[in-house]
Amino acid sequence: MFRSSVGYSEGLQELDEHSLQAVAGQGGADLSLVLRLNHTNTNPNNFDDPLNAQSNCVDFVYCRLAISLNNRNDDGTPTGSPTGKKQWLVFKGIQGSINIQEIKIDGTDVTYGSVIKPAVQLSFDDLKPIKFRNVGFESLSIETDTVANEGAGNLPGYLVPATLYGGVGFDSDKEKGFLGVNMHGNLAIDGTLKIFSCDAGHPRC
Amino acid sequence: MTQIQPLFQHQWTRRLLVVAMSAAMSSQVLALQAISDDEMAEATGEGIAFLPESFSMRFNGADDTPSAGHIRLIPVGPLTPTAIASGYEKADIYLYGLSLSQSNQDYGLARTGADWGAPFGRPITSWGTADNPWLLKVETDPNVPNFAGVSNQVSFLELEAPLYRQTPPTAGSAESSAYNLKMGLWADAFMRDAATPENGYDGLSNRLRLSAVWDGFSINGSNLKIFQTLDGVTAANLNQGLSTSYNQTFGMAGLIRLNGGDTQVTRNGLGQFTGGYGAQVVRSAPTLVTPANTNNLPNNSPLVTLTYQPLARPEDGGNYPLANNFNNGDQGRICGTPENGTESAGNANNPGHCLTREGFRNITFSASGTNSWTPPAAKSVLRISTQQFDGSMFGDGTTPALGGPSPNFGPNAPSAEGIFLYGLNVNLVLGSLYQPLVLSSDGANFSMELARIPNNPNVYQRIYQDYSTPSSTTFLGSTCNVYQCGRHPAGTKPEISSNYQASTATHSSISIGSTVYDPATNRLSAYKGIESFGVSFGELQSGTGLASSRSETYKQVFQATRGTSGGNWGAWGNWTQIAETRFNQNSSGQILGIDTNVPVPYTNTLTVPGATVSNNFGSAVIDGLLIQHMKFTTTGLN
Numbered sequence: 001m002f003r004s005s006v007g008y009s010e011g012l013q014e015l016d017e018h019s020l021q022a023v024a025g026q027g028g029a030d031l032s033l034v035l036r037l038n039h040t041n042t043n044p045n046n047f048d049d050p051l052n053a054q055s056n057c058v059d060f061v062y063c064r065l066a067i068s069l070n071n072r073n074d075d076g077t078p079t080g081s082p083t084g085k086k087q088w089l090v091f092k093g094i095q096g097s098i099n100i101q102e103i104k105i106d107g108t109d110v111t112y113g114s115v116i117k118p119a120v121q122l123s124f125d126d127l128k129p130i131k132f133r134n135v136g137f138e139s140l141s142i143e144t145d146t147v148a149n150e151g152a153g154n155l156p157g158y159l160v161p162a163t164l165y166g167g168v169g170f171d172s173d174k175e176k177g178f179l180g181v182n183m184h185g186n187l188a189i190d191g192t193l194k195i196f197s198c199d200a201g202h203p204r205c
Numbered sequence: 206m207t208q209i210q211p212l213f214q215h216q217w218t219r220r221l222l223v224v225a226m227s228a229a230m231s232s233q234v235l236a237l238q239a240i241s242d243d244e245m246a247e248a249t250g251e252g253i254a255f256l257p258e259s260f261s262m263r264f265n266g267a268d269d270t271p272s273a274g275h276i277r278l279i280p281v282g283p284l285t286p287t288a289i290a291s292g293y294e295k296a297d298i299y300l301y302g303l304s305l306s307q308s309n310q311d312y313g314l315a316r317t318g319a320d321w322g323a324p325f326g327r328p329i330t331s332w333g334t335a336d337n338p339w340l341l342k343v344e345t346d347p348n349v350p351n352f353a354g355v356s357n358q359v360s361f362l363e364l365e366a367p368l369y370r371q372t373p374p375t376a377g378s379a380e381s382s383a384y385n386l387k388m389g390l391w392a393d394a395f396m397r398d399a400a401t402p403e404n405g406y407d408g409l410s411n412r413l414r415l416s417a418v419w420d421g422f423s424i425n426g427s428n429l430k431i432f433q434t435l436d437g438v439t440a441a442n443l444n445q446g447l448s449t450s451y452n453q454t455f456g457m458a459g460l461i462r463l464n465g466g467d468t469q470v471t472r473n474g475l476g477q478f479t480g481g482y483g484a485q486v487v488r489s490a491p492t493l494v495t496p497a498n499t500n501n502l503p504n505n506s507p508l509v510t511l512t513y514q515p516l517a518r519p520e521d522g523g524n525y526p527l528a529n530n531f532n533n534g535d536q537g538r539i540c541g542t543p544e545n546g547t548e549s550a551g552n553a554n555n556p557g558h559c560l561t562r563e564g565f566r567n568i569t570f571s572a573s574g575t576n577s578w579t580p581p582a583a584k585s586v587l588r589i590s591t592q593q594f595d596g597s598m599f600g601d602g603t604t605p606a607l608g609g610p611s612p613n614f615g616p617n618a619p620s621a622e623g624i625f626l627y628g629l630n631v632n633l634v635l636g637s638l639y640q641p642l643v644l645s646s647d648g649a650n651f652s653m654e655l656a657r658i659p660n661n662p663n664v665y666q667r668i669y670q671d672y673s674t675p676s677s678t679t680f681l682g683s684t685c686n687v688y689q690c691g692r693h694p695a696g697t698k699p700e701i702s703s704n705y706q707a708s709t710a711t712h713s714s715i716s717i718g719s720t721v722y723d724p725a726t727n728r729l730s731a732y733k734g735i736e737s738f739g740v741s742f743g744e745l746q747s748g749t750g751l752a753s754s755r756s757e758t759y760k761q762v763f764q765a766t767r768g769t770s771g772g773n774w775g776a777w778g779n780w781t782q783i784a785e786t787r788f789n790q791n792s793s794g795q796i797l798g799i800d801t802n803v804p805v806p807y808t809n810t811l812t813v814p815g816a817t818v819s820n821n822f823g824s825a826v827i828d829g830l831l832i833q834h835m836k837f838t839t840t841g842l843n
Contacts, residue, residue: 048267069454069455069644070433070453070454070455071450071452071453071454072450072454072645072646074648076449076450078449078452078453087646087648089644089646089651110254110256110335111335112334112335112336113336119256126261126263129265129269131267132274133267136277138279138281139279139281139282140651141842142646142648142649142650142651142842144648165283168400168402169399169400169401169402170280170295170397170398170399170400170401170402170403170408171281171282171283171399172402174281175281176282177281177282178281178282178839178842179278179279179280179281179282180277180278180279180281181276181277181278181279182276182277182279183274183275183276183277184267184274184275184277184606185264185265185266185267185273185274185275186264186265186266186267186269186274187262187263187264187265187274188261188262188263188264188265188269189260189261189262190259190260190261190262190328191257191258191259191260191261191328191329192257192258192259192260193255193256193257193258193260194255194256194257194258195253195254195255195256196253196254196256197251197252197253197254198251198252198253198254198338198340198342199251199252202252202254202336203336203337203698203700203701204252204254204336204337204338204340204365204368204701205251205252205254205340205342
């Protein structure tokens, strides 16, 4: 959905070639994005409000990211074998808030040799850093399916019920696993990034 | 629960919508047209090139405090009972302030404390060029041996950094900025008590803090490949130490090249330093000590150490131990009086053992002097330090992530603390399409493994080197260093093969400081002369009046003789030089066989070795490192 700055809305209209030719390219578009993954958004108007970016994961089983590589079964047999249960690398407690405040997108030219190539140019401003708030996961573990070759009744490794360490201590409220990662800060990037296609006419491709 | 709120901001005019499209088109502006399926099928994939310009990156705190953004490694999971019994605790690690920029100095110029003491410089003017950008591409290698040596085709996704130039770039040029990077980061590591719930600083103790700044390096020439590994590990070759977990799984291979630049020294035909990456040594005139020589010494000279004297009782002038009383006091008198043949010399029965004594003199030549030692311009410095100024009291145990102040690692003048690595070049080959890096697990523990090279010539001949024939076409391996990194494959475009280094080497090389490079054999070794530098504890600075000396001790063998007088022995004559001892056993039970080795002609040709400043540990090289098999595994997880 597009928001108009003028106060009335208009449907997109096709431009004919004559009108297009009369157009002169000007300043590009700005892109900004707020992403919240398993985080509160109590105050949508202020990304940095302390009430935001808190984990609101109620059912730990559904706050996960899991990766399974080919030919990784618990008995060493290849994928698809009737005896092997798939293994998953599970990132538990995955969460994060990311605010990409402004990336400018332009068109520009890149010249190499006698070739002039059109390119997309992304521009960054270090005064508008990309904000990371509690981005990461709480623990990492290897989990295995319950039934070989994902047969009937299989509970995939990434849906293994959440088991907390319990007791008293640092691990008491954390899911079984090892090593968590948490990123928090403002990544100030400055400069431009030109992106262009590299075909047989380029020395490197 | 996930919420994504895209906020597209733009001016709602017709002009802007067109920009992205017009950039992709030729000068004639046309409306977008749908491509038919036939036309799409003919389009071949191309690479995507990236060119960052005026680029810099710094991870700041959430309140924009410089270099205070953190990545925390959270120590989840129990400790083993053995670890707890030994007093170990968890390690809570915060990595702060990852930053990448360009050094404030131009490429090739000297770095000062303002450079290696600051984590952030200025933007990278151009990280690569339009001719030599970053690349993300998919390629197919048609001739890759699997683990059984059978050739196959492998398609892989490759991320390539800009290639490394064969000749250094011009200082100050845009292209040189890629060879002039600056990286900074710092870290806090705490011991964390497992039994204490997490709450602020509760349970944390013993903070370890360090900062690292590398000023003046490049990552040009590096690449990363991602692909599916081939098969070939079967019961037939399992006993070679291969694993079926290598077959057809996610594989990676990489070439990591972090180079500070050329660090070789030049030497003349005599092996003497003539220039290059070494210190300037100015020597004072040496002081030579050459003892006066003489072939004749008085018979009581204290300079001569006795090695042999005739075997006689003390009252007869010897020190031979007495035997039991025999023949009315005659015992022990081997050379008692000159009679019964003991007075003769020169025949087999009586070689003169009662008429001769022998000894030797030590003659020590020495050369000593002083010199000054001045390091050259430091073009690339990696400093790992821990000393702080302002911002935080040393040892107060706080950390910015928990609200503490940010430290200032600025260098202390005049001599900064830290471990300094000058001229570090790291060229690390991590696998290939036929020796992949794979990830696996035994169900609880996680491992990262660089596959073992199979015992199959189709595979190992691509990796091993023939050191006596560097251009061998049987053994295709070679070592990657800052000067070269393999041979360009057949079919490489001439603009690439004549201007940039290849990426096909198989052996790694790591060097710190002054090196000696032999281009014929592509061997790198550490330079061992006094001008060498590389690793120092504390900033390397000039020194004057550094004293050193060298000495050599020679032996001069002497002999003295006596005659007879009346029925008694005569007095000993003077000592005269002989070539070697003749009587090789003295009365102390030592067996001595000594030769005179005083130099002829008798001149002192020693040179002063020279000295370096006391915190200079010299250079180091690890050259030709091949990873035959490597596996990292976590332990203790269940």
